[in-house]
Amino acid sequence: MEIDHSQPLEYSTEQNRLNILGFWIFLGAEIMLFATLFASYFTLVDRTGNGPTGAEIFEITPVLAETFLLLTSSFVIGLGIHAMRLGNKKAMLTFFVITLLLGLGFLGFEITEFITYYHEGATLQTSAFTSMLFTTLGTHGAHVTLGLFWGFFIILQVKKRGLTPETANKSFIFSLYWHFLDIVWIFIFTFIYMKGMT
């Protein structure tokens, strides 16, 4: 592999540049996926059948906690990539670990939130609205869960192999993914929770 030293490590080989562009395109497809979920959500949001409405089940406290955790994690992984650019492996790994811990915290809150809904009589099968709510949130949550494993694998690889064009490339792409999930969450927070509570 030819390494171009005038570029940052994650862009330094041809395959790395292809990977990054390919991943951006993949995120384009992900945008369509979530856009479809949101469009379906807006279609079904008032079709609550005999089940509860959003305003009846949504609670601001856990949602704010989730938002805070995920937004912070997105900031921290930005710091991690900055540390990677400076070649500071130790700082980068620390930031990545913090990112994943924050992500784990987010997931914990989300699972508790789901359990609460379940006890309040809003299950996956209750109504079109609850089916859609759980599917939209669940798709995002599944992405976060997958990201936790993926990020963990990358931490192990950076720790063992150091900052090479390949590990830097993977870390950078993972950060793109993580920022993307954060952006999706902002939409969920605004259009599902905030709009649903008013």
Add this chain to the structure above:
Amino acid sequence: MGFFSRFLIPNPSPVIYSSMVAIGVTVLLIIVGLTHFKKWFFLWSGWLTTVDHKRIGIMYLISALLMLFRGGVDAVMMRAQLAVPDNKLLDSQHYNEIFSTHGVVMILFMAMPYIMALMNFVVPLQIGARDVAFPRLNAISFWLFFMGAMLFNISFVIGGSPDAGWTSYFPLAGNEFSPHVGTNYYMIGIQIAGIGTLMTGINFLTTILKMRAPGMTLMKMPMFTWSALVTSIIIIFAFPVLTVALIMGTMDRLFATKFFTMTEGGMDMLWANLFWVWGHPEVYILILPAFGLFSEIIPTFSRRNLYGYRSMVASMVFISIYSFFVWTHHFFTMGQAAYVNSIFSITTMVIAIPTGIKIFNWLFTMWKGRIRFTVPMLYSIGFIPLFTIGGVTGVMLAMSAADYQYHNTMFLVAHFHNVIIPGVVFAVLGAGTYYWPKMFGFMLNERIGKWAFWFLTIGFCLAFFPMYITGLDGQARRIYTYSESTGFGPLNMISFIGATLMAISFVLIVYTIYYSIRHAPRDVSDDPWDARSLEWATHNPVPEYNFAIIPQVNSRETFWDAKYKGHELFKGDYEKIHMPNNSGVPFIMSCIFFVFGFALVFSIWFLAIIGLIGIFVCMAHRSFEIDHGHYISVEEIKETEAKFGGVNKWK
């Protein structure tokens, strides 16, 4: 219900039992054959683990031909059932299953892979690249498609086929009205294949954007590459919608969610909308590459450059954007406000304009050209008038008020076959013949090929033109029989005769392949058709690395310039070439996907969980794997090139 009784066919018939036996015998014969001729290792190392875009393309081609057979048998059975009034050949349930699987198989498992075959084989060669951007991902795409298709196909012997139409509208496709597992197969089989297609879209968009030979700007790309680029973009935007719709449909069936139910707020029309938001762009995913193929074939056999290159590109981009704004025309009669129908009527009719521009461009390309009537050119010339008829009836259907008359009749069936068969099927058959020497190193027999073309074309006209008339007379689609008093009998008999002729043409196509394998001369030149673009500048059959030296592009028809205008295509010396390594993981992972899908279809949860874990283990393996590929040394390249007569013989 016992554990095993779920695998039984709900409506068995002797035909299905004999198919079971036939499938069993075929599988057994393949296994015995492979063992007897000691070909297991060859199969594994040469094909199952390959990441070479050319071999993946060939595997797509073989799968597409197999699926063409399957979908074709369904078609002939349908036409046979309808050939005479009050026919008892098939019962209604069996007929429902056959038209459902015919649609899915032909669109998703025949036309799509056929297009993918040609995209895979041709695009990297046309842009002067050594492979696609992500060769490993490309193998995953193929194997996911293949396993999705196989999962869908075994429905017919294990558990029963889907029977809710290829559109699988809810509430019909819900558990209440489709209680057996057929529709589960539909939801999950298409999902698995769809993930593969999405990955192909990402792969080819990256490849075309980043891996073109030096000098090939976007506006110097061959037209088929342009169509592949536009198609990839449509795939990336359309397929996620299908993914979501299928997830929702699967959950409705397996987990009793309420997305598309009639109770608890469910909305059946949401499925129809999501399906067609994907489904209409899907039509253009098929037809745009077909247009691209015609745009390669027509200039070659007219000995003229493509007329109106810029307008060809512009109209394709325009079609791709508009393809997302017409989906409602599939259900004008299902209760939208009149102004909504009017808007979608107009957007639909507008698409006829760029399509018309393309038709005229092809005609002007042929104008004053020296036309050679080869098999690929016959398909292209047949395409133009027949496709235009299909387009005109499309504009008729686009008028929402008039559509109340045509909706769900045989008129519609005639229309979409009239665009898909002369459009997509003619394109892939023509291009299959055109690229055959590049793929396999020998030409297909022209004489038998021409017979096949005429059988197909005449058969097509006989099969589908009568449907326009019976449709206007009120014959509904998807009815399994009709009474004699309707008067539909004679025209349906003509359709059946047409279908038979088309079946004969399929046999002839297979026979051409067989005959040419046996008898065609192998000393075919690298450029047997006197073509114009880069894929013909390399050897026959193409070496692993495609081009020993990356070509220099100067115009839209670099290869033509190299042959006749003294352009130097290959500059510089050989250098060692980096190539990706083969891997068995894509195949293994797709097999696990198959097991996972099968477990979901039958709600065998422990197996589904094991399958899911297996899929994640494969992904984790990929994450930790260190794979730097391998190099082909200069000596090896010299050796290979010497065998083929050197790289710069076009000067």
